Amino acid sequence: MRGAIRLFTIFGISIYIHITFLILPILFFISAGVKGIFLVFFVFSCVIMHELFHSLTAMRFGIKVGAITLFPIGGVASIKSLPEKPRQEFLIALAGPTFNILLSIILFYPLYKILGGEVLFNPSLQTWRHTFAYAFWVNPTLAMFNLLPAFPMDGGRILRAFLAQRLGLRRATQIAVGIGHFFALSFGLIGIVYGHFLLVIIAIFIYVAASGEGIQVEIKEGTIDDISRGKIKDA
Numbered sequence: 402m403r404g405a406i407r408l409f410t411i412f413g414i415s416i417y418i419h420i421t422f423l424i425l426p427i428l429f430f431i432s433a434g435v436k437g438i439f440l441v442f443f444v445f446s447c448v449i450m451h452e453l454f455h456s457l458t459a460m461r462f463g464i465k466v467g468a469i470t471l472f473p474i475g476g477v478a479s480i481k482s483l484p485e486k487p488r489q490e491f492l493i494a495l496a497g498p499t500f501n502i503l504l505s506i507i508l509f510y511p512l513y514k515i516l517g518g519e520v521l522f523n524p525s526l527q528t529w530r531h532t533f534a535y536a537f538w539v540n541p542t543l544a545m546f547n548l549l550p551a552f553p554m555d556g557g558r559i560l561r562a563f564l565a566q567r568l569g570l571r572r573a574t575q576i577a578v579g580i581g582h583f584f585a586l587s588f589g590l591i592g593i594v595y596g597h598f599l600l601v602i603i604a605i606f607i608y609v610a611a612s613g614e615g616i617q618v619e620i621k622e623g624t625i626d627d628i629s630r631g632k633i634k635d636a
């Protein structure tokens with residue numbers, strides 16, 4: 402991919418970082434010093450693990466994974482083909498958030514003991530203790546956001562896989578794309594009303610990516626038969 406730097410290869414999957422991602426450590430360093438950089442790299446590691454869980458599950462079903470690329474608003478695992486069976490898509494989609502949920506459960510009690518409830522439930526970048534609390538909330542947030550039942554989030558794939566068994570792939574996709582558009586417009590509206598610029602960008606990303614999922618299935622279903630790669634996108 403253009404503008405992406407290869408970091409390393411694991412399980413035969415190359416991990417790339419998009420050049421725009423480098424804005425994040427700079428921004429966080431300016432606003433919070435070394436604590437900001439720690440947080441960026443923690444998020445970065447969690448997103449890579451999330452994508453690896455998707456990728457390794459896909460590989461178990463014989464689907465080839467090309468690469469994982471990190472963007473400022475999330476990671477993308479490029480897979481060479483779409484899963485054939487809804488059950489496979491369901492398990493592949495579920496694998497990513499499963500990592501975030503597992504890590505949240507593993508980290509909660511030790512951090513609660515070490516930091517205390519007062520700090521753990523008041524995350525900030527003020528002190529290192531508050532920064533570790535901030536880092537804790539990264540995984541529950543990633544899990545919740547990715548499980549929204551709308552394309553292009555994992556929850557949209559889980560919903561599509563569930564509906565596809567009853568309604569067929571095309572109709573199921575249309576519904577998941579429609580819900581994705583609904584979330585995108587809602588986020589966009591909230592972002593504009595409350596002046597959250599980042600939320601507006603995320604809304605645009607979700608809208609475009611949801612549309613892309615719809616087009617991809619239209620291609621797969623017949624009009625153009627030259628689909629060579631699908632994508633698992635995460636916001």
Ligand SMILES: [Zn+2]
Nearest residue numbers: 497547555635
């Ligand atoms: Zn995911």
